[in-house]
Amino acid sequence: MKVIDLERSRKATAVAPSNIAFTKCWGKKDEILRLPENGSISMCLSNLLTTTTVEFSPKYTRDEVIINGGGVEEGEAQRVIKHLDRVRKMAKISLKAKVVSKNNFPIGTGLSSSASGFAALTLATSKAAGLDLSEKELSILTRQGSGSACRSIPGGFVEWLDGDTSETSYAVSIFPPDHWAICDVVAIVSEGKKEVPTSVGHKAAKSSPFMSIRLSHMKEKDKLVKQLIKEKNFKSLGELAEAEALELHAIMLTQYPPLIYWTPGTLKIMKLVSHWRAEGIPVYFTINTGQDIHLICEQKNVKKVVNKIKSIKEVKEIIVNNPGEGTRLSQNHLS
């Protein structure tokens, strides 16, 4: 990594991918440290990206956060500022910062914009503050801002290790992006934000009577997913990912209060996917804590999948993703 000369510059820009989890994390062992109840396995997404520029400067009298060209809600700004504070503490600086962030996809709809957002924020902030953190340190720091964001630091296929402490709960790459030519075709079915943010829903995970059973089989599931990715066993990975998404949503539906993240468009596509398989297209869905739906297929079948979804009236946008690189620095500063 390039060392930034603090005398000349306190500005840095990072680009980070969102990621799609094959095994999901839901519920937390530690709310403050954002330690999840279980490990999880994901893939970085080549075309769902957040670019963030952070500038520390004596000219700023307060921290300023601009996302997608506009201001942000108080709670959201506070979460970003708290993350800046973590970095300032590590770097022993007190300068205020300007954060400018842009997503190339909708936020708050189940595309894990907080994953790419906090991954980019962490790298840009730490670099601008003059720190030169390792991938592990970046992943740990990112996790404290937004749990699953730690999976967006390393590239390709990623495991978020099931650690019980802050030092052991971070993500590592298990295979590089070019290990396996599979795709995540994202169908955006809504531009509205979800009614309940993920961070609120997490806290009530244990109110589902089924949560303890879920936790008891997650280690085994993670192990199996790693094996299936290693073997490039598409059918079994697809089946497992789809069942895991349904299990996640079954937990959320049985929480108190229940969380119903799907929209009619999500459900329409979920039901169509099995028909498409019956027609001979190997495609499986997965869904995060939101409404947009991820269609997992091999690269050779992307066109067929895109053709199927582009005629569905609820689909507002389609984004095709390959396994992507992790979070990296960029020379193109946002202002």
Next chain:
Amino acid sequence: MKVIDLERSRKATAVAPSNIAFTKCWGKKDEILRLPENGSISMCLSNLLTTTTVEFSPKYTRDEVIINGGGVEEGEAQRVIKHLDRVRKMAKISLKAKVVSKNNFPIGTGLSSSASGFAALTLATSKAAGLDLSEKELSILTRQGSGSACRSIPGGFVEWLDGDTSETSYAVSIFPPDHWAICDVVAIVSEGKKEVPTSVGHKAAKSSPFMSIRLSHMKEKDKLVKQLIKEKNFKSLGELAEAEALELHAIMLTQYPPLIYWTPGTLKIMKLVSHWRAEGIPVYFTINTGQDIHLICEQKNVKKVVNKIKSIKEVKEIIVNNPGEGTRLSQNHLS
């Protein structure tokens, strides 16, 4: 009950209600006897009715089944004929029969047409065969044709007792129809039959990792529902019924293969219900193993609920039900 004179007539007609369960039955202890995994509590529905005429006669050389003016699929006809056989065996007769049945609502969409169907069939067949069965005997016999149909024999608010044998698994009225002025406003969101019949889904219930947890708390849930009906505690009954419907669907979503019964229209209304509550209308949903949605409210709020759903484009028909009578004989024979 009137005794039929077998020398003059072997024809009888019965009218039976569908029922809506506040606690659902899913999975079976005994597949052949249709003994469910747990007890359940329901309400008979005044306006979802099946009328069935059964005529035993030497003029018939084979059993004939006509539903809603047409023939039925082979499997469905066999299920009816098997039920005729049960009655023939009890009555020690061998005559063939003509069965003519009409529903005033769509079948196979989650409105429990097999409940009203088998309840009406049981009473009409047993009467036509010259039997004069007690309510308990009718409920036990009905259950063998279609499990939850046994809850449509007694009237009003009904409990299907959690029996471990055929003789102890039947339904009883716990409160008469006029006990409580609550309504089930049914929103029919589809006229297509569900892709997987309930009877197929039942068999895979135990493949859900969550089924054992569900079964461990059903007795307590049934006890609570009875108490809430007794106390006429609408809010708590509504909350419990809604959570129970979500739990049922969480089980089905996590079965192998998963069952996704909701349609976009179902989900749209599910999500609107909590908004209507926020606007001050006390209304809760419940859903059977199908796509149509049942909105439970007090009679004084029926107009408000109907007004909300009649403008939703996916709603094809609205049927308002009071707590209804059980299965009864009719003088108006279908032919």
